[in-house]
Amino acid sequence: MPQSTQTTASTCCYCGVGCGVLIEHDGEHITGVQGDPAHPANYGRLCSKGSTLHLTGDLAARALHPELRLSKGLARARTDWDSALDHAATVFAETIREHGPDSVAFYISGQLLTEDYYAFNKLARALVGTNNIDSNSRLCMSSAVVGYKRSLGADAPPCSYEDIEQSDCLLIAGSNMAYAHPVLFRRLEAAKASRPDMKIVVVDPRRTDTCELADLHLAILPGTDVALFHGILHILLWEGWIDRTYIDAHTEGFDELKKLARDYTPAAVAEICGISVDSLQACAELIGKAPSFMSLWCMGLNQSSSGSAKNSALINLHLATGQIGKPGAGPFSLTGQPNAMGGRETGSLANLLPGHREAGNAEHRSEVAGYWGVDTLPETTGLTAIELFEAVRVGKVKALWIACTNPAQSLPDQQKIHEALAACPFVVVQEAYATTETCRYADLLLPAAGWGEKEGMVTNSERRLSHVRRAVPAPAEARPDWAITCDFARRLEQHLRPGQPSLFDFAGPAALFEEYKQLTAGRDLDLSGLSHALIDDLGPQQWPFPAGASRGTPRLYADGVFPTASGRARFHADPFRAPQEKREARYPLTLNTGRLRDQWHGMSRTGTVAQLFGHVEEAALNLHPDELRRRCLVSGDLIKVRSRRGSLILPVQADEAVRPGQAFLPMHWGDRFLKGLGTNVLTLPAFDPLSKQPELKHAGVEVEKV
Numbered sequence: 143m144p145q146s147t148q149t150t151a152s153t154c155c156y157c158g159v160g161c162g163v164l165i166e167h168d169g170e171h172i173t174g175v176q177g178d179p180a181h182p183a184n185y186g187r188l189c190s191k192g193s194t195l196h197l198t199g200d201l202a203a204r205a206l207h208p209e210l211r212l213s214k215g216l217a218r219a220r221t222d223w224d225s226a227l228d229h230a231a232t233v234f235a236e237t238i239r240e241h242g243p244d245s246v247a248f249y250i251s252g253q254l255l256t257e258d259y260y261a262f263n264k265l266a267r268a269l270v271g272t273n274n275i276d277s278n279s280r281l282c283m284s285s286a287v288v289g290y291k292r293s294l295g296a297d298a299p300p301c302s303y304e305d306i307e308q309s310d311c312l313l314i315a316g317s318n319m320a321y322a323h324p325v326l327f328r329r330l331e332a333a334k335a336s337r338p339d340m341k342i343v344v345v346d347p348r349r350t351d352t353c354e355l356a357d358l359h360l361a362i363l364p365g366t367d368v369a370l371f372h373g374i375l376h377i378l379l380w381e382g383w384i385d386r387t388y389i390d391a392h393t394e395g396f397d398e399l400k401k402l403a404r405d406y407t408p409a410a411v412a413e414i415c416g417i418s419v420d421s422l423q424a425c426a427e428l429i430g431k432a433p434s435f436m437s438l439w440c441m442g443l444n445q446s447s448s449g450s451a452k453n454s455a456l457i458n459l460h461l462a463t464g465q466i467g468k469p470g471a472g473p474f475s476l477t478g479q480p481n482a483m484g485g486r487e488t489g490s491l492a493n494l495l496p497g498h499r500e501a502g503n504a505e506h507r508s509e510v511a512g513y514w515g516v517d518t519l520p521e522t523t524g525l526t527a528i529e530l531f532e533a534v535r536v537g538k539v540k541a542l543w544i545a546c547t548n549p550a551q552s553l554p555d556q557q558k559i560h561e562a563l564a565a566c567p568f569v570v571v572q573e574a575y576a577t578t579e580t581c582r583y584a585d586l587l588l589p590a591a592g593w594g595e596k597e598g599m600v601t602n603s604e605r606r607l608s609h610v611r612r613a614v615p616a617p618a619e620a621r622p623d624w625a626i627t628c629d630f631a632r633r634l635e636q637h638l639r640p641g642q643p644s645l646f647d648f649a650g651p652a653a654l655f656e657e658y659k660q661l662t663a664g665r666d667l668d669l670s671g672l673s674h675a676l677i678d679d680l681g682p683q684q685w686p687f688p689a690g691a692s693r694g695t696p697r698l699y700a701d702g703v704f705p706t707a708s709g710r711a712r713f714h715a716d717p718f719r720a721p722q723e724k725r726e727a728r729y730p731l732t733l734n735t736g737r738l739r740d741q742w743h744g745m746s747r748t749g750t751v752a753q754l755f756g757h758v759e760e761a762a763l764n765l766h767p768d769e770l771r772r773r774c775l776v777s778g779d780l781i782k783v784r785s786r787r788g789s790l791i792l793p794v795q796a797d798e799a800v801r802p803g804q805a806f807l808p809m810h811w812g813d814r815f816l817k818g819l820g821t822n823v824l825t826l827p828a829f830d831p832l833s834k835q836p837e838l839k840h841a842g843v844e845v846e847k848v
């Protein structure tokens with residue numbers, strides 16, 4: 143029986159800003175949403191996506207009941223939870239017995255809650271005995287993870303949102319922050335309005351809406367960021383705008399970098415980047431003379447075959463100028479997904495273990511195995527996203543569990559991903575939405591609870607944990623992700639470790655968090671002082687928050703000591719490497735992909751809200767007017783855009799924000815919205831050698847009228 147209107151404080155489920163929301167509901171249905179004035183990420187503000195969350199309850203799009211098919215040629219039929227999970231456990235156990243633990247894999251999501259992630263990690267590593275567990279965060283932040291770890295010693299963004307407001311000079315690189323992190327951008331706009339002397343430089347091949355706030359926009363050629371950052375360093379060195387005292391006291395490796403930077407003269411860099419020497423000089427001067435300097439970045443740096451080098455080259459600038467560990471200063475990655483940080487913390491990339499540990503480190507494996515009460519954890523290197531789906535395609539992985547993500551829309555080289563999913567003998571999809579492209583391939587579809595229907599923790603870009611709370615029951619038979627995972631794990635235990643006490647007897651997400659947090663004690667991200675109850679009492683908190691602490695930690699490295707073996711931060715001298723796919727006569731345009739303001743990922747949720755199509759109604763390929771003229775096209779013409787991997791048919795649109803020789807296509811459109819396999823039929827699976835993050839931002843394409 144519905145009750146009168148109630149309010150439940152929770153957290154937005156979209157981007158990594160992690161805004162607090164107040165869910166209005168009657169105990170059964172969500173009726174409204176407001177920004178939470180008490181939440182320190184947003185102080186009551188919401189963007190267009192957050193403020194329409196209550197309109198995303200369309201049950202027609204939801205997965206409501208478990209559905210199973212026993213053969214690929216059949217349609218799925220409704221089943222009950224016991225039959226569904228028993229069947230899954232039998233298939234996984236038989237596959238593991240026959241082909242070994244690495245013949246199964248888990249592909250999970252930056253939108254899961256921390257407790258969901260933890261349950262999946264324990265399932266894969268402790269019970270199944272495989273490191274084949276990767277996340278769509280591989281597509282999002284893995285280059286930033288490598289950048290932080292190799293330069294600063296830990297995957298720990300050192301700054302807070304308040305630093306953005308306090309900074310004198312901000313460099314925003316490869317981020318259309320106005321669209322991708324809108325509420326944080328509003329905070330930046332307000333700060334710039336109250337302190338007009340604050341300088342903002344935007345580095346982006348496109349003139350995005352973020353550039354409207356910039357004092358300087360560097361429209362570099364796609365993928366040339368490393369050359370740009372080395373070129374800025376060259377000028378900082380030449381002008382004496384470096385902090386030699388900081389370098390000597392707190393860093394190592396500077397001489398090697400200095401040698402490399404000699405070759406990145408302003409003239410050479412201007413040529414590589416396609417910008418003027420004057421604008422390069424102006425950028426270096428703003429950075430070199432700023433009392434405090436901060437950098438913000440997102441997918442433009444990360445989604446690249448040299449993503450790790452781009453991250454380290456940017457962090458080099460902070461170390462060389464001593465601009466880290468003080469107010470308004472430091473490198474600060476803007477996390478794409480709402481809980482990509484929580485995933486990294488719980489070890490939800492193939493190469494990680496809980497508590498920012500490494501799966502390849504024997505001591506770390508032994509610590510976690512001991513804590514979990516199992517003999518060992520697997521040593522074999524786990525497959526990362528692109529490798530994993532290739533292993534599925536060629537038949538090495540025979541049972542695949544996908545949770546809360548849509549690889550049949552989001553991974554590059556979609557033709558191969560669809561082939562892999564079609565060929566995989568057993569695909570489980572655990573999903574809130576039945577409409578995703580991936581659900582079509584599910585042999586077993588498990589309905590998951592969605593936002594407002596489940597409970598747990600998320601960590602936002604500034605290391606702040608917030609409570610996501612349940613306001614209403616999940617529809618029909620949908621269940622929270624942690625509960626599905628633990629229920630399946632207990633059934634699999636009966637096959638793999640019969641008669642032994644269960645590793646998965648958790649009463650709820652708070653119990654999962656209590657077990658998980660002990661694995662962070664003494665680590666850089668120490669959460670051992672936190673609990674669901676404490677966050678309910680004190681509000682969202684930033685890690686580290688060790689046992690006995692009374693508040694979180696807003697800024698890292700203020701003492702100049704870094705979590706490396708030497709205690710010093712490390713410069714990296716990676717030379718510039720061009721994007722993998724070169725421009726050539728048959729594919730003369732460089733395709734860039736990115737976000738729209740009002741859509742999220744593959745649109746499974748935002749695509750159910752009519753008003754979110756008001757900003758951009760339909761997919762179109764954006765080209766500079768000169769490129770349209772060259773091809774005798776006008777806006778609205780239907781074109782075929784093709785890359786080496788596939789093609790799409792869609793309208794073209796003139797856009798002066800895109801430089802000649804380039805093209806822009808929003809990342810969101812899957813084959814529900816486009817003729818062809820969606821945006822990522824065009825993108826390529828090349829990836830960074832260290833982070834394994836794919837190069838979703840650079841593909842050679844050509845366009846022709848149809």
Ligand code: SF4
Binds near residue numbers: 156187188323
């Ligand atoms: Fe949600 Fe991000 Fe918008 Fe905040 S900025 S309301 S977290 S989508």
